[in-house]
Amino acid sequence: MKKFNLPFIRKMHTMNFNEIFKQLPEKKERQVFNLKIKLPQQAKAAMALIFSTILILSFTYTSNYLKTHENNIYSTNSFTIIEDGKELCKVRNPKLLKKTLSKLENEMRKKYKHEIKIENKFEAVESKAKDREIATEKELYSILKSNINYCILAYAVNINGKKVGVVSTEDEAKKAIEEVKNHFIQNYNKNSIIEIKTIENIKINQVKASNTEIKSKDELVNYIMKGVDEEQKYIVKEGDTYWTIAEHFNMTLDELISANLQSNPDKIQIGDELNLVVPKPFVNIQVKRKVKQKENTPYEIEYNRVSYMFNDEQIIDRKGEYGVSEIESMVTEQNGIQISKEVISEDVITNPISEIVTTGIQDPPPKKGTGYFINPLPGSYISSRFGSRSGGFHLGQDMAKSAGSSISAADGGTVTYAGWSGSYGYMVDIDHGGGFTTRYGHCSEIYVSVGEKVYQGKVIATVGSTGFSTGPHLHFEVRKYGSVVNPSAYIGTQYR
Numbered sequence: 001m002k003k004f005n006l007p008f009i010r011k012m013h014t015m016n017f018n019e020i021f022k023q024l025p026e027k028k029e030r031q032v033f034n035l036k037i038k039l040p041q042q043a044k045a046a047m048a049l050i051f052s053t054i055l056i057l058s059f060t061y062t063s064n065y066l067k068t069h070e071n072n073i074y075s076t077n078s079f080t081i082i083e084d085g086k087e088l089c090k091v092r093n094p095k096l097l098k099k100t101l102s103k104l105e106n107e108m109r110k111k112y113k114h115e116i117k118i119e120n121k122f123e124a125v126e127s128k129a130k131d132r133e134i135a136t137e138k139e140l141y142s143i144l145k146s147n148i149n150y151c152i153l154a155y156a157v158n159i160n161g162k163k164v165g166v167v168s169t170e171d172e173a174k175k176a177i178e179e180v181k182n183h184f185i186q187n188y189n190k191n192s193i194i195e196i197k198t199i200e201n202i203k204i205n206q207v208k209a210s211n212t213e214i215k216s217k218d219e220l221v222n223y224i225m226k227g228v229d230e231e232q233k234y235i236v237k238e239g240d241t242y243w244t245i246a247e248h249f250n251m252t253l254d255e256l257i258s259a260n261l262q263s264n265p266d267k268i269q270i271g272d273e274l275n276l277v278v279p280k281p282f283v284n285i286q287v288k289r290k291v292k293q294k295e296n297t298p299y300e301i302e303y304n305r306v307s308y309m310f311n312d313e314q315i316i317d318r319k320g321e322y323g324v325s326e327i328e329s330m331v332t333e334q335n336g337i338q339i340s341k342e343v344i345s346e347d348v349i350t351n352p353i354s355e356i357v358t359t360g361i362q363d364p365p366p367k368k369g370t371g372y373f374i375n376p377l378p379g380s381y382i383s384s385r386f387g388s389r390s391g392g393f394h395l396g397q398d399m400a401k402s403a404g405s406s407i408s409a410a411d412g413g414t415v416t417y418a419g420w421s422g423s424y425g426y427m428v429d430i431d432h433g434g435g436f437t438t439r440y441g442h443c444s445e446i447y448v449s450v451g452e453k454v455y456q457g458k459v460i461a462t463v464g465s466t467g468f469s470t471g472p473h474l475h476f477e478v479r480k481y482g483s484v485v486n487p488s489a490y491i492g493t494q495y496r
């Protein structure tokens with residue numbers, strides 16, 4: 001469409017002739033009228049000729065104008081709706097544009113459940129139009145709808161300048177950050193908390209987003225805390241501890257703890273679900289809090305060194321006991337793991353009691369067979385000898401001494417059995433090398449374990465009456481390549 005800029009002509013041709021006459025001063029009109037009456041016939045004819053000429057000229061001009069300016073004839077004020085330089089339609093009331101746009105915006109907001117921003121610029125500029133050119137409100141609505149470009153407005157959470165997620169509203173973004181912080185303080189008494197801070201700089205800003213990019217608040221919270229979307233769970237079985245689970249999955253204990261802040265490591269139960277994905281949170285939350293609690297205080301160990309014992313042997317004369325103090329401290333935890341503790345005050349409730357231990361000063365002998373057997377239970381007497389016995393065969397010799405007496409290894413070697421063994425009761429086997437082994441049965445207590453290397457004379461057990469036994473004694477066997485030999489022939493001798 002062309003724009004016309006001929007205000008004068010337009011004004012002329014929008015007035016009819018009556019209007020022109022109306023605008024003539026009253027006096028002059030009367031004069032003309034009077035003149036008309038008094039004029040002779042020829043003059044009248046001349047006047048008529050002039051009038052008709054004017055009329056014809058006017059008509060010619062008007063029809064010419066109509067041919068070239070057809071659109072503007074009978075046109076009245078209107079507004080052309082323009083979108084980026086492109087004319088869309090015309091309306092009479094410019095307010096319709098804003099009204100229709102906000103109607104469209106509302107509809108889309110409802111449809112996508114998000115804030116919408118119309119991206120293209122619409123304007124209403126003054127123009128002229130005939131009635132039939134004017135778009136109805138309904139037409140305007142569908143014209144705008146088909147021409148509209150829009151984007152969804154959402155809110156991004158930026159951590160140290162990096163966009164970690166987008167949610168629908170600013171409120172959701174704020175709540176997500178609060179939830180992340182609260183996650184790390186959920187198990188604490190709120191009154192104890194002095195400060196909660198994130199190490200990182202967190203900012204929320206409005207962004208244009210696509211539908212698929214927008215997360216729910218809970219998804220965002222989860223993502224910020226874990227740093228990953230994946231999940232891997234473990235169901236606690238009988239005998240599991242945090243330590244064994246962490247070890248099994250190649251995690252450190254701290255990693256398992258921080259993956260499971262909601263559960264207490266000391267109170268896991270069969271069937272509990274633990275997270276195995278080590279969180280790499282986008283934020284590090286530091287919680288500083290004042291804690292007042294009863295704590296055990298450690299005891300000291302006092303050593304009493306004697307010459308008749310080896311320095312790897314020890315006897316506890318008095319067991320130590322922890323003391324108890326009420327300690328007030330300032331504790332700082334990062335992501336649930338304690339990183340510092342500052343004691344503010346300590347009220348001693350009970351003092352610790354030191355442990356007293358007797359130990360030796362001598363270096364122990366080599367932990368291997370010497371080829372010589374000593375008496376494993378000095379001061380005992382032989383209550384039953386090796387060999388045939390009441391229709392059976394006695395595989396060793398019984399050495400009687402009071403219950404609880406120390407049994408020593410007859411020679412150095414490696415413990416190959418330590419535990420319950422049927423009629424032997426609690427039993428220890430030691431391999432001395434060179435095909436020789438010794439066996440110690442009916443023990444009440446065992447001090448060694450399988451695989452342990454012992455030196456000659458090492459106290460390995462105490463006399464008891466466990467298994468098939470009629471009273472406290474040591475059943476002592478010596479075996480050569482697995483076959484029993486008479487122990488009395490080997491004690492106090494060089495056997496190899």
Ligand SMILES: [Zn+2]
Nearest residue numbers: 396397398475
């Ligand atoms: Zn026996």
